[in-house]
Amino acid sequence: MAKPLPHQAPDVLAPAELGPLTLRNRIIKAATFEGCTPDALVTDELIEYHRRPAAGGVGMTTVAYCAVAPEGRTERGQIWMRPEAIPGLRRLTDAVHAEGAAVSAQMGHAGPVADAKSTGLPALAPGRLFNPLSMRMTRPATPHDIDRVTRAHAEAARIAVESGFDAVEIHFGHNYLASSFLSPKINRRKDDYGGSLDHRARVAWGIARAVRDEVGDRIAITAKLNMKDGVRGGFGIEESIQVARRLQDDGSVDALQLTAGSSLLNPMYLFRGDAPVKEFAAQFPQPQRLGIRLAGKQVLRAYPYREAYLLEFAQRFRAALDLPLILLGGITHRETMDLAMAEGFQFVAMARALLREPDLIARITAAPDTASQCTHCNLCMPTIYTGTHCPLVP
Incomplete structure (x- = not known):
């Protein structure tokens, strides 16, 4: 059973320990693909993207997405962790540290979400699947592939340490590779990686263990885990x-x-709010553009937005676990952060609100009743192809 909640909830703006790391507060800039690394290496734009929320008061910002292998990118412009990337990554971590914040590298393998047309490499998955964005079939991952990808996570974590990162976040969500193995809907394998939960979870558990064995306590290790896929027959809370x-x-x-x-079957289940189908379609050539316009509302199903919309699911994890938990989803105001602390969560993660206002945390620190200007229109989502930003900012 989980430990009882403390009598007094911690101050979200006070320093907090995350593994071996001490953050200046409990607010994390969540990973959002930045769309500004056309050569799969750090750019000045990427550095500025993370320097701004660091200067704006977050405890830690998260670089996304650092693929562990070239075929593990969702598209060819994403960083993949290799020696050539270290000098640029070091410039980025130095810039964030100069603003007083910590920095994490979200690392993982996109699996069936990878755009094989863009990367020029087959996308891996538990079995053969069709990716409608790349118009390609995935290749079933062999045990050798799984071993290679597991080792690649450990190597990527070592590169993160060399590059000055304070933490890594392992991606076990959104039906990326490890998450797709967890899903009974996607994973129909009959071998040691399919069937029972113990078999389907082998990829995720093995990756996490390999990363810990590689870096020990030199940096903090977090994992981004799906509570549920949001699709019938998918991975669920229990x-x-x-x-x-x-x-x-x-x-x-x-x-x-x-x-x-x-990300493969129901992407708006995470984001909530408006579904910008027309704006997404405009980013693709024909025939994908027409297909997205016609079928987009079935894929990009809109869900109503409300503050802390994942809290109800996350409370079940809080009741079952002692492990520190980071609450994500619709956190834009100080009162929501305080609610998360009162419910026993150790950290909160924010994304869209900080795209609109990178200095939001500094403003909340100065005036706790500060209202976020984010409207949750989700028009930021299609900008990932041209440099992720809030299009409502002049």
Whole structure:
């Protein structure tokens, strides 16, 4: 059973420990693909993207997305962790540290979400699947592939340490590779990586263990774990809690960031709010553009937005686990942050609100009743192809 909640909730703006790391506050800039690394290497634009929220008061910002292998990118412009990337990554971490914040590298393998047309490499998955954006079929991952990708996570974590990162976030969500293996809807394998939860979770558990064995306590390790996929027959809360408990008991991670949804099958389940179908379609050539316009509302299903919309799911994890948890989803105001602390969560993660106002945390610190200007229109989402930003900012 989980420990009882403390009598007094911690101050979200006070320093806090995350594994071996001390953050200046409990607010994390969540990973959002920046769309500004055309050569899969750090650019001045990427550095500025993360320097701004660091200067604006967050405890830690998260670089996304650092693929562990070239075929693990969702598209060819994403950083993949290799020696050539270290000098640029070091410039980035130095810039964030100069503003007083910590910095994490979100790393993982996109699996069936990878755009094989863009990367020029086959996308891996538990079995053969069709990716409508790349118009390509995935290749079933062999045990050799799984071993290679597992080792690549450990190597990527070592590169993160060399590059000056304070933490890594392992991506076990959104039906990326490890998450797709967890999903009984996607994973129909009959071997040791399919069937029972213990088999389907082998990829995630093995990756987490390999990363911990590689870096020890030199940096903090978190994992972004789907609570549920948001699709019928997909990965759900009860199984996710079992996966989380194993990660906790194994000592592989210092905290979990709880997420939901499938980038492959139901992406708006995570984001909530408006679904910008027309704007997404405009980013693609024909025939994908027409297909997105016609079928976009079935894929990009809109869900109503409300503050802390993942809290109800996350409370079940809080009741079952002792491990520090990071609450994500619709956190834009100080009162929501205080609610998360009162519910026993150790950290909160924010994304869209900080795209609109990178200095939001500094403003909340100065005036707790500060209202976020983010309207949750989600027009920022299609900008990932041209440099992620809030299009409502002049």
